[in-house]
Amino acid sequence: MVKKEVDDRFKRFGTVSFTGITKTNDFISYLEKGKVMGTRCKECGAIYFPPRSDCSTCLQSSMEWFEVSGKGRLLSFSELKYGPVGFEEDLPYTIALLDYGEYKVFGRVSKDMPYEDLNVGMELRTEFTTLPNGQLSYVFKRP
Amino acid sequence: MERVGIIGVGQSKFVRGYAGSIRELAFEGFREAMEDAKIQTKDIGASIIASAPEYDKQRSPAGVIAEYLGLVPQPTFYIESICSSSSMALRVAYSMIKAGLHDVVAIVGFQKMSEISSGESQERMGRGADIQWESPFGTMMPAYYAMYARAHMAKYGTTGEDLAQIRVKAATYGQINEKAVYRKPVTLEMFADPDSTMSATVAKPLRVGDCCANADGSSCIIVASEDKAKALCDKPVWILGLGAASDTVNMAGRDLLTGLTVAIEAGKQAYTMAGITPKDIDVAEVHDCFTIAELMAYENLGFAEPGEGRDLIGSKETYKEGSIPVNVDGGLLSKGHPIGATGGSQIRTIVLQLRGEAGEMQVRDPEIGLVHNIGGVGLYGNVTILGR
Numbered sequence: 001m002v003k004k005e006v007d008d009r010f011k012r013f014g015t016v017s018f019t020g021i022t023k024t025n026d027f028i029s030y031l032e033k034g035k036v037m038g039t040r041c042k043e044c045g046a047i048y049f050p051p052r053s054d055c056s057t058c059l060q061s062s063m064e065w066f067e068v069s070g071k072g073r074l075l076s077f078s079e080l081k082y083g084p085v086g087f088e089e090d091l092p093y094t095i096a097l098l099d100y101g102e103y104k105v106f107g108r109v110s111k112d113m114p115y116e117d118l119n120v121g122m123e124l125r126t127e128f129t130t131l132p133n134g135q136l137s138y139v140f141k142r143p
Numbered sequence: 144m145e146r147v148g149i150i151g152v153g154q155s156k157f158v159r160g161y162a163g164s165i166r167e168l169a170f171e172g173f174r175e176a177m178e179d180a181k182i183q184t185k186d187i188g189a190s191i192i193a194s195a196p197e198y199d200k201q202r203s204p205a206g207v208i209a210e211y212l213g214l215v216p217q218p219t220f221y222i223e224s225i226c227s228s229s230s231m232a233l234r235v236a237y238s239m240i241k242a243g244l245h246d247v248v249a250i251v252g253f254q255k256m257s258e259i260s261s262g263e264s265q266e267r268m269g270r271g272a273d274i275q276w277e278s279p280f281g282t283m284m285p286a287y288y289a290m291y292a293r294a295h296m297a298k299y300g301t302t303g304e305d306l307a308q309i310r311v312k313a314a315t316y317g318q319i320n321e322k323a324v325y326r327k328p329v330t331l332e333m334f335a336d337p338d339s340t341m342s343a344t345v346a347k348p349l350r351v352g353d354c355c356a357n358a359d360g361s362s363c364i365i366v367a368s369e370d371k372a373k374a375l376c377d378k379p380v381w382i383l384g385l386g387a388a389s390d391t392v393n394m395a396g397r398d399l400l401t402g403l404t405v406a407i408e409a410g411k412q413a414y415t416m417a418g419i420t421p422k423d424i425d426v427a428e429v430h431d432c433f434t435i436a437e438l439m440a441y442e443n444l445g446f447a448e449p450g451e452g453r454d455l456i457g458s459k460e461t462y463k464e465g466s467i468p469v470n471v472d473g474g475l476l477s478k479g480h481p482i483g484a485t486g487g488s489q490i491r492t493i494v495l496q497l498r499g500e501a502g503e504m505q506v507r508d509p510e511i512g513l514v515h516n517i518g519g520v521g522l523y524g525n526v527t528i529l530g531r
Contacts, residue, residue, distance in 0.1 A: 014279020
């Protein structure tokens with residue numbers, strides 16, 4: 001009997017992934033190539049980050065990928081001294097939100113950026129990273 | 144138009160490590176509301192059970208709790224919108240009564256958070272956000288609200304001391320609320336003292352003192368049609384306005400980071416339905432899961448202009464003697480925040496205030512009160528306006 005292969009690439013996203021199977025699994029394959037990608041609706045042009053496989057504007061499911069590139073503006077951030085179960089090894093870490101104009105990106109600030117250097121309004125860029133436990137993610141860094 | 148009235152309110156003490164099961168916990172709030180309403184279980188046409196899942200092991204808690212409360216064979220079901228579950232249940236109960244399906248409905252909110260560790264609890268709450276795209280970064284509620292605090296500080300110059308003042312107020316009333324889990328005073332000096340637990344960072348810029356206390360607890364609100372309410376109750380409190388809204392689960396979808404859009408939207412709906420303005424509110428309960436949440440609530444509900452929430456707390460206008468008393472029962476910060484029970488507890492406080500039965504916490508002769516109850520990080524928002 002042939003075992004059906006399960007596409008659970010999304011298990012590899014972040015320190016702990018809570019999702020295995022999603023139609024946006026190609027996000028992980030792009031991450032493997034060093035690219036952070038969002039989706040754009042081929043029908044109506046709506047732009048999505050985080051990526052979606054279905055468009056809530058025109059209700060079509062015809063998406064193409066685009067790369068998150070250039071600089072985003074830091075909207076806010078917080079450094080965590082306590083973390084949820086499963087994230088203890090990462091502490092302390094800083095979560096943040098970047099504004100790219102047409103979309104925003106939520107993620108973590110790179111460990112090599114001191115917290116004291118962060119200011120609302122400063123420019124950062126989004127870059128692929130491999131985490132110490134081998135998982136794939138992205139971080140915000142200086143342009 | 145036929146009104147819907149609240150004829151009974153109750154809540155358990157909010158405690159750490161409740162020595163009983165969820166059905167026994169739910170019974171405590173229910174019994175107090177039944178004694179308050181002076182009715183029998185056969186008078187209740189339906190029950191709605193509200194909590195957030197995954198704190199205890201019971202699947203479909205409505206059935207087991209309805210049986211324990213003696214509310215079988217009446218219909219019962221479960222409503223969930225995380226921390227605003229019991230306010231959402233009130234909204235549904237209101238609709239059921241207005242539709243003529245039932246004359247009397249009981250809303251029972253409960254949460255037994257102590258069955259899991261604090262870290263596990265943070266993980267559960269973190270998963271009340273976007274589990275696919277945000278939780279893998281290690282998010283938790285204090286950190287999300289900390290991002291709102293940072294944005295508010297950057298835009299308006301709000302300070303950590305402004306936020307600490309909100310906690311000091313909460314503790315002022317937590318001390319005199321016998322149902323509260325945290326009954327000790329909190330001072331501004333504690334926030335400045337590196338040796339005090341209150342000053343320890345949780346998620347910058349929020350400290351332990353900025354965060355509400357986890358607790359086990361239950362609450363119960365009994366609502367009735369106008370005719371039934373007048374027949375059964377000497378002092379019914381009427382539901383004058385209801386508002387509810389939702390927002391994007393992912394922070395990447397949020398345009399406003401200095402306030403909660405759901406609170407603004409639900410507030411507008413409730414004010415319109417009640418035909419009043421923020422100036423008409425005599426006493427309010429707002430969802431102060433974190434100090435910044437109360438500050439934003441002042442601004443989102445129209446008690447202060449955007450950016451001027453700090454002046455409202457700075458001038459003590461939200462104290463019991465002020466122009467708009469807020470959370471004079473200790474709020475979530477001192478009373479405790481047993482997720483599914485919280486909305487019902489807030490409603491109970493306002494009902495007692497409007498009936499003039501709030502004891503030491505009583506504000507002077509209020510006629511209209513407001514309850515602001517938020518689920519998740521501004522994911523769900525309910526605003527309820529009550530009058531006597």
